[in-house]
Amino acid sequence: MIKVENLSRSFGPKRAVDGVSFEVGKGEVLGFLGPNGAGKSTTMRMITGFIPPSAGRVSVCGLDVQDNPIEVKRRIGYLPEAAPSYTEMSVMSFLKFSAEMRGLEGESRRGAIRRVVELCHLESVLGQTIDTLSKGFRHRTCLAQALIHDPEVLILDEPTDGLDPNQKHEVRSLIRRMGENKAIIFSTHILEEVEAACTRAIIIDRGRIVANGTPKELMARSATGKLEDFFRSITRPDTAEATA
Amino acid sequence: MKGYWPGIRTIAKRELSAYFESPVAYVFLVIFLLLAGFFTFTFGGFFERGEASLAAFFNWLPWLFLFLVPAAGMRLWSEERRLGTIELLLTMPVAAWQAIVGKFLASWLFLIVALALTFPMIFTVNWLGDPDNGVIVSGYVGAALLAGAYLAISCMTSALTRNQVIAFILAVVICLLLILVGFSPLTDLLARWASPWVVESVAKFSVLTYYDGFQKGVLDSRGLLYFFSIMAYSLFVTGVVIRNHRAG
Numbered sequence: 429m430i431k432v433e434n435l436s437r438s439f440g441p442k443r444a445v446d447g448v449s450f451e452v453g454k455g456e457v458l459g460f461l462g463p464n465g466a467g468k469s470t471t472m473r474m475i476t477g478f479i480p481p482s483a484g485r486v487s488v489c490g491l492d493v494q495d496n497p498i499e500v501k502r503r504i505g506y507l508p509e510a511a512p513s514y515t516e517m518s519v520m521s522f523l524k525f526s527a528e529m530r531g532l533e534g535e536s537r538r539g540a541i542r543r544v545v546e547l548c549h550l551e552s553v554l555g556q557t558i559d560t561l562s563k564g565f566r567h568r569t570c571l572a573q574a575l576i577h578d579p580e581v582l583i584l585d586e587p588t589d590g591l592d593p594n595q596k597h598e599v600r601s602l603i604r605r606m607g608e609n610k611a612i613i614f615s616t617h618i619l620e621e622v623e624a625a626c627t628r629a630i631i632i633d634r635g636r637i638v639a640n641g642t643p644k645e646l647m648a649r650s651a652t653g654k655l656e657d658f659f660r661s662i663t664r665p666d667t668a669e670a671t672a
Numbered sequence: 673m674k675g676y677w678p679g680i681r682t683i684a685k686r687e688l689s690a691y692f693e694s695p696v697a698y699v700f701l702v703i704f705l706l707l708a709g710f711f712t713f714t715f716g717g718f719f720e721r722g723e724a725s726l727a728a729f730f731n732w733l734p735w736l737f738l739f740l741v742p743a744a745g746m747r748l749w750s751e752e753r754r755l756g757t758i759e760l761l762l763t764m765p766v767a768a769w770q771a772i773v774g775k776f777l778a779s780w781l782f783l784i785v786a787l788a789l790t791f792p793m794i795f796t797v798n799w800l801g802d803p804d805n806g807v808i809v810s811g812y813v814g815a816a817l818l819a820g821a822y823l824a825i826s827c828m829t830s831a832l833t834r835n836q837v838i839a840f841i842l843a844v845v846i847c848l849l850l851i852l853v854g855f856s857p858l859t860d861l862l863a864r865w866a867s868p869w870v871v872e873s874v875a876k877f878s879v880l881t882y883y884d885g886f887q888k889g890v891l892d893s894r895g896l897l898y899f900f901s902i903m904a905y906s907l908f909v910t911g912v913v914i915r916n917h918r919a920g
Contacts, residue, residue, distance in 0.1 A: 476763045479918045501765040508763075512756030514686070516693045528682045529764045557693075573760070 429454050429581055429611035430475065435484035436635075437470050444470045446635035447484070452628075454580075457607035459626035459643075460615035463663050467635040468615040469509050472583050475613070476506045488581055502530070505579035507587055511570035515559040519550055519569050522558060523576065530577040544572040547602065563590045571599070575606075582606065584614035588621060600625045619655045623647075633663040679766035683774030684781075687748075691782050696747075704740055704786050711736060712793065724801025729793055730811045730887050734851055734880060737815075737822055742843035744783060745826025746836045748775050749914070753834040762918070772910050776827055776903075783819040787812060807889035814886025817899035818879055822847050824906035831913040847879075850902075854878020 430452040437445040445467040452458045460468050473479045475486050477497045486493040488500045513522055523544065527537045545551055548568040553561055558569060567590060574582065587603065588596045596618075603612060604625045616622065622629045623643045631639040631646070639646055639662055643655065650658035691697040708729065712718050716728030752758040761771055797803045822843070829842035852858050854875040863871045875881050879902075882895035 473759070478759055478763050498765045498767065501763055504763070506760075506763045508756060508759040510756060512760055514690065514757055515755065516690055517686075521689070525682065525686050526764075529679065529766065531678070531765070570760075 429489055430613065431485075431487045432471070432475065433485045435471065435474060435481050435486060437467075437474060437479070437482045443635050445474070445481075448632070448635070448637055449484075450630055450637065450640065452611045452613060454611055455608060456628060457603060457612045457614070457626045459622040459629040460613055460632065461617075461619070461622060461629055461659065462615075462632040463665065464617075466632045466663070468632060469585055471632070472506075472585050472613065472615065476504055476583055477501055478508075502577075503580050505574035505577065505582045507571050507574045507582075507584045509585040510589075511567045513558050513566065513570050513573070516557065518555055518557055519561070519565075520554045522569060523572060526573040526576050532577065540576050540578070543578075544575045547575060548572040549598075564592060564595050567591060568595075568599075580610055582610055582612040582614075584612065586616060587614050588616060588618065596621075619659060622655060631659060631662060638662045676767075676770055679770045680774040680777070683761075683766070683771050684778040687775050687778035688782060691778075696744075697782065700740065700744055701786055701789065704736070705789060707736055707740075708733070708790055724797050724803035726793055726797060726803070726808050726811060727887065729790065730815065733815050734818060734883060737819055738844060738847050738851065741783065741819055741822035742826045742829075742840050742847065745779055745823045746830050746839040746843065748779060748827050749831040749910070750834050750836045750839045753917075754836075758914075762914075768914055769911055772827070772907055772914070776824060776907060779823055779827075780816075780820050783823060784816050787815055787819065804889065807887070810889045810891050811887050813891065814883050814895070817886070817896070818883050821850075821879060821899050821902040821906075824903040824910075825850075828906045828910045828913065831910045831917070850877065850879045852878075854880040 432451070433449050435445055435448045436443065448467070448471055450458070460472070462468050470479070474481045475488065475493065477493045477500055480494065489503050491500050491503075493500045514525075517525070520541075523541050524537070527533075527540050532540050545554065548571055550565070550568060550572060553565050553569075558566060561569070567587075571584070571587060574584070584603070588599050591599060600621060603614060606612065607625070607627065614625075626643055628640070628642055629646055630637055639649070639658070641649075646658055647653055647655050650661065691700075711732035712726075712729040716732055718728040721728060749758070752761060762768060794805075794808060797808075798805070825846050826839070826843040829846065830836075830839040832842065833839050855878070859871050859875055862874070879899075882892070882898045885892045885895050
């Protein structure tokens with residue numbers, strides 16, 4: 429459902445993403461791993477059509493993102509990094525706005541809001557201004573926005589960042605459940621999450637894919653059988669810039 | 673066009689409610705009405721003029737708008753960039769131009785509401801004398817167009833930066849330039865050493881030249897064309913700025 433071919437993106441002289449190709453099918457949950465600044469967010473932004481690629485193609489559900497941006501955006505639910513939202517709005521009006529932007533009205537809008545409020549446990553804060561919410565609630569409000577139109581494709585940029593262990597667990601199992609009939613890409617720094625929620629993982633370093641396989645396969649490639657050791661063996665810390 | 677309207681409307685509705693959900697709208701309205709009244713009745717010499725008209729009010733409006741319109745418009749895009757919500761907005765199924773137009777229309781409507789709230793002045797002159805209400809209507813049309821032009825310029829500067837202060841100052845400077853090229857104390861000075869046609873053609877770029885036409889009661893098509901071109905041009909540049917920002 430998501431097909432990325434030779435995707436590249438430069439910011440000035442810096443190549444943030446360099447010839448990345450992969451595919452995600454229905455029922456797959458792809459974990460996106462890599463050190464900070466490896467190009468995870470940039471890749472996701474290109475898939476959602478927020479920024480154009482310098483080279484390469486992305487297609488979602490058979491539609492090219494550059495040629496049919498609006499149609500592609502209809503099919504994607506996107507949680508940007510740091511989960512931004514209009515902080516002066518209440519949770520309810522923010523969700524109403526998101527639903528309306530997705531063309532949902534009347535009874536289907538009410539139904540959609542009910543569904544995501546339940547999924548993301550927002551019942552208790554519906555009338556509150558987003559400004560006044562804790563980080564976990566803010567995060568889940570933005571996640572609710574991404575799920576409101578029940579999209580076929582979900583792109584989640586660090587969906588568990590800033591959540592407490594209970595909330596992390598909750599979001600992980602939510603991703604796993606939804607992954608059964610959607611195509612999901614999510615990025616994370618937490619390696620156990622990959623084992624817990626992903627059907628496949630890609631490790632990206634300095635804009636290039638350095639490993640692609642099921643969590644089990646990746647673990648098997650490490651001498652110790654631990655994903656963390658494998659991760660450390662194939663990626664470089666950002667302090668090692670000069671050796672690139 | 674019909675397919676594009678729901679997206680524009682939804683964005684405009686959200687933008688308008690954002691004004692009223694924060695104190696911005698109320699502070700703006702109170703300050704605008706206070707200052708408008710103050711300028712009209714003191715510097716404008718509303719009573720001393722000895723004529724039943726709103727000239728005292730309209731004469732000061734370009735200067736009052738010079739600061740207040742950029743203040744109302746500066747957050748439009750810079751706030752989206754600062755909060756990161758621009759990423760949400762532009763990954764929803766609408767084109768960037770729909771978002772630009774929606775936001776602009778919402779703010780313009782807000783400014784028109786502010787203008788409409790000066791209605792007690794219309795009652796006052798009608799009670800005191802016998803003004804030409806046609807001139808008053810065309811004066812208000814000119815004022816609304818002027819507000820729209822300033823606002824579109826503020827939109828453009830707001831897209832340039834995530835810092836609202838910078839957006840504000842840039843907008844004020846551009847709007848000020850558009851006033852000054854037709855401001856008579858300055859054009860008189862210019863006329864001393866430049867040939868008259870230079871002075872005249874420079875003044876043709878000034879908002880005052882066209883604004884004054886509306887204050888005389890003339891709904892001039894050149895005036896309409898002038899103000900709408902400024903709006904269209906500035907909103908177009910806003911689109912280019914946003915696209916370049918994403919293209920990096």
